[in-house]
Amino acid sequence: MDNSYAAIMARKNEIIRASVGMDYSSFEYDGIGFDYEAMMAATGYTLPELQRVQSLFSVGNTPLIELKNLTTLARKCAPKGKGARIFIKDEATNPSGSFKARRSCTSVYQAKKLGYKGVVTATSGNYGAAVACHAAMAGLKCIVVQECYDSRGIGQPEIIEKARKCEALGAEVVQLTVGPELFSTVLRLLEETGYFNASLYTPFGIAGVETLGYEIAQQFRTKYDRDPDVVVCTNAGGGNLTGTARGLLKADCRAKVIGASVNLTGLHMASDEQFNKKSFTTGHTGFGVPFCVNPDRSDVPRSAARPLRYMDRYVTVTQGSVFFITEALASLEGLEKGPAGNTALAAAFRIAQDLDEDQCIVVQETEYTGAGKHINPQLSFARQNGIDIHFGDPKDEIPGKSIILPAHPSLIQVTDVDLDRVRRSNIKNAVGTHKNELTDQDIQYLIDETNSNEEFVRNVIANL
Amino acid sequence: MAKKGDWVQIHNIVLKPEERSDALPEDTKKHPLEMWVKGYLQSDAEIGDEVEVITRTGRCASGKLVNEAPYFEHNFGFLIPEVLKIGDMVREITFGGDD
Ligand SMILES: Cc1ncc(COP(=O)(O)O)c(C=O)c1O
Numbered sequence: 001m002d003n004s005y006a007a008i009m010a011r012k013n014e015i016i017r018a019s020v021g022m023d024y025s026s027f028e029y030d031g032i033g034f035d036y037e038a039m040m041a042a043t044g045y046t047l048p049e050l051q052r053v054q055s056l057f058s059v060g061n062t063p064l065i066e067l068k069n070l071t072t073l074a075r076k077c078a079p080k081g082k083g084a085r086i087f088i089k090d091e092a093t094n095p096s097g098s099f100k101a102r103r104s105c106t107s108v109y110q111a112k113k114l115g116y117k118g119v120v121t122a123t124s125g126n127y128g129a130a131v132a133c134h135a136a137m138a139g140l141k142c143i144v145v146q147e148c149y150d151s152r153g154i155g156q157p158e159i160i161e162k163a164r165k166c167e168a169l170g171a172e173v174v175q176l177t178v179g180p181e182l183f184s185t186v187l188r189l190l191e192e193t194g195y196f197n198a199s200l201y202t203p204f205g206i207a208g209v210e211t212l213g214y215e216i217a218q219q220f221r222t223k224y225d226r227d228p229d230v231v232v233c234t235n236a237g238g239g240n241l242t243g244t245a246r247g248l249l250k251a252d253c254r255a256k257v258i259g260a261s262v263n264l265t266g267l268h269m270a271s272d273e274q275f276n277k278k279s280f281t282t283g284h285t286g287f288g289v290p291f292c293v294n295p296d297r298s299d300v301p302r303s304a305a306r307p308l309r310y311m312d313r314y315v316t317v318t319q320g321s322v323f324f325i326t327e328a329l330a331s332l333e334g335l336e337k338g339p340a341g342n343t344a345l346a347a348a349f350r351i352a353q354d355l356d357e358d359q360c361i362v363v364q365e366t367e368y369t370g371a372g373k374h375i376n377p378q379l380s381f382a383r384q385n386g387i388d389i390h391f392g393d394p395k396d397e398i399p400g401k402s403i404i405l406p407a408h409p410s411l412i413q414v415t416d417v418d419l420d421r422v423r424r425s426n427i428k429n430a431v432g433t434h435k436n437e438l439t440d441q442d443i444q445y446l447i448d449e450t451n452s453n454e455e456f457v458r459n460v461i462a463n464l
Numbered sequence: 465m466a467k468k469g470d471w472v473q474i475h476n477i478v479l480k481p482e483e484r485s486d487a488l489p490e491d492t493k494k495h496p497l498e499m500w501v502k503g504y505l506q507s508d509a510e511i512g513d514e515v516e517v518i519t520r521t522g523r524c525a526s527g528k529l530v531n532e533a534p535y536f537e538h539n540f541g542f543l544i545p546e547v548l549k550i551g552d553m554v555r556e557i558t559f560g561g562d563d
Contacts, residue, residue, distance in 0.1 A: 073558045141521040151495040160538045172520040175500040178492055181485050272492040324550055331551035372538035380541025405546055
């Protein structure tokens, strides 16, 4: 068999079909779009069934914690009467240590049900640990493929920790240097092993996150007899936000959904030299923005993560601000968590200051922490890589050059991403090289994709 | 010298620079795409030899032997004094004084 890059990529569609057990072409419209809700429904699992599957793996029902001291701190930085109550959903208490547990257990369950002997997944992050964990529980084999090292063979400490964790849970870890061709290695392994593709972006994974949004609404109603006003989600590939927002809607909860990413503007994600200049390997703009513009850049033909459909607002925060808030969470609340998951917390800390004191803002996750995956080793690594770390005003931070720790918590700010601009790019990308006149179905698809309206979509198209 | 059955790490070049995707930045494209895998060594060998291993999933993989008895060395890093200062600062603002 020809295993050159081009030859493997040419076999992509058959490999994906065999390894996900789903025919994506059946959801495609004649025009530019596809039937997203039909694809989501094709998992065959309702929300109560997902909850049942997750309980088989002891996933979910994580604590919702009110961060009273952090709220006090936010109020000290806010105008009088402002400073919403801040809550956090302690997803780190899931087995494997993050919300990704919700995402992987449905995939692993499905793989087992369909009779696959193992699962393969491409991830350098928490998702690998989650898949390894559930594969262990289900008695399936597991291969995790990571982008881990730069050309000097130096690995991101956070990613190395994930390799350790996956191995500890019995998985085989395949480690690669920087580059998007990781995908071809995954395809080759799927072909070689005949395992299930536990991609982050299948409907199984995203539907699994719906239970998180649903639980937030339920817990709020039970404990506080009300709904939260705002839910903030750390955003990268968009599955976290998409699943959470869908779960909130299924609970008929109308809280505003805000995406938050670490600002890594200027760093190229496929750059070997810049790979180890960043201190965040997820939850950053390097994934967040491109995946909003074009969700279908993942390892499946149509991604189930479509964050632009659900975001009311999208903000960025600086690396230094997230490190600061992670330390504040430990020092003020006794909760020691991994930094990437606290991206939304840094944003919520600032957004709370614009809300009234009786309003409630929820950070919908935490992630586990450990060697390598903790502010101290991450700051150490940054300093070793020549990043200038100092106290100051975070607005002066330059990704890849400096990490500025806020000299005072009131300096933590959020920067809005221009969502209309993202929407325009999304439409431009979706229309692409499509030659025919757009049908009503096409227009409706673009409205849904961008969470906008007909006037907006027609306007953008007229100006393409 | 590693013995048959030892847990080792092997290395491969997956793509040579000229075989890599065109969509890469220049600094990445000048390097090969490299891969590391761990497994049980299938015959006695020296570092640098081409060998076969059986991985945790039972897969047979071949490559250059680069590491005998690989282990993890990542840790909690060295002292970052700023982290202590952040802790002190937020406690002082939250709980200290009357303001
Ligand atoms: C802890 C944590 N939070 C948030 C995210 C972002 O999730 P998504 O990629 O679905 O946007 C990730 C994923 O990498 C994660 O591991």
